Amino acid sequence: MPTTRNGDVSLYYEADGDGPTVVFVNDVGYGPWLWGWHYDAVAGPYETVVWDLRGTGRSDAPDGPYDVETLAADLEAVLADHGVGSAHLVGAGLGGMVALQYAHQYSRARSLTLYCTAGSGDAVDRDALDALALDAPSSLDGAFSPAFRGHDPDLMDQIADWRAEEDAAGAARDAQAAAMTAFDAPPLYEITQPTEVYYGLEDPVVSPETVQSLSADLPRGTGEAVEGRHCCYVEHAPAVTDRLLAFLDEQTG
Template identity: 25%
Template sequence: MGQMINADGVELWVERRGEGPDVLLLAGLGDPAEAWQPQLDGLADRYRITAFDNRGAGRTPLPEGPLSVPRMADDAAALLRTLQIPAAHVAGFSGGSFIAQELALRHPGPVRSLVLMSTMARPEAYFRAMTRFWHWMVERAPDERAMLEAFFLWIYTPRAHADGMVDRLIDEALAFEHPQSVEAFQRQLVAFAGHDTLDRLGDITAPALVLAGELDLATPPRLGREVAEGIPGAVFEVLPGEAHQPFQEVPEVFNTRVTAFWREVEARE
């Protein structure tokens, strides 16, 4: 069961599971901690998992003023301090991977390793156009179901649309008691669209695993490869047949791969 935690003056909703080495999970655009349910459930037998709602998502309030990726990275660092976690394996997907990059740059001490799923270092023209569409789509879709049906076209594989997984995820999102407001979605979107670490990736010192889905439309593999090439010693892998969120679609594959990576990091320390 989660709880609200004051992290250096910021109220963050936090979910924690399991025992073992610490893992911090960073969610992406619009997603609460529950987006990581397959990892909260599937990794808690080996790790102490911490996930939380970013500002403006789930139960964490939307603050006044603009959001930014560096500010959300500072939130993550403050949470680690508040929970007295000296070092954690950090994993982020999509916008959460942007936060993870900034966390490793701004607060390298507690970052034991990085897993960056569906990531990029600097938005390209296609991504900027896509996010501009999402910005007005969330306002003009005829209802919330129609908005999610459209949004998830960029997120999940054709397989997930065909086998009913997307329908189930939409039903769960519509039943969620803490839906994200249009304003919060748009402000998070602006923050993530402004992400840029391309010229600073060489300063990241944490061991890094960069994962990309072969079919990802939003952050295609070439963008993840660019991130991996910029981080000294980073490993880059493409997951065949997967899209933007394989940690949800094929959690066993994702969990097995990241667990192997964390064990490699731990063995080298």
């Protein structure tokens, strides 16, 4: 599978499908398992690109600090290596911040779909974010509602296995979390791509009010509420993915 480099950091990515390119950008610590619920629906009518952020999975894990601007430069290296002229960006949490920075700084972003993200790291609850870490007790509690966790214990076990194999941990995960909490968005009025912003009604990491404010400050932003916590877009993946596909279809004509 392909790798590219940003400076001395090797970055791993995978691509599948055919059509306009959709790039998924991970949240703090999470590996590409995060997009499994979206991937099968999107790959086919669209080309999908999933990549491991620095510090995660098969990408290098250099010493910190990390920042969102550097992660956006990593994304540019991936898209340039893969020969992508334009792309729809789908980012969660930290990945949404990377998408915002990328859309402002580079020319390839065609649309943005943002899940549970904020325009400022000051609005991120660092304690709640750290409670999601792989080595934290009850690390899925802040990600999924009790009803979702209780409905399918086997799925929770599967997610735990995926996380053990793919997630960032230790200093690399801390560096990603620090990048998220230090983020200060570029002028939002200058980010003119069509943008849909989703927020979890019970998200302990980024409050609904924070995400609503972000969507209101984006010239072409809309906000959508989803029942659930920080990974509400996984918990309600069928409905969220249907909306994502409809949005992508609107942007590609």
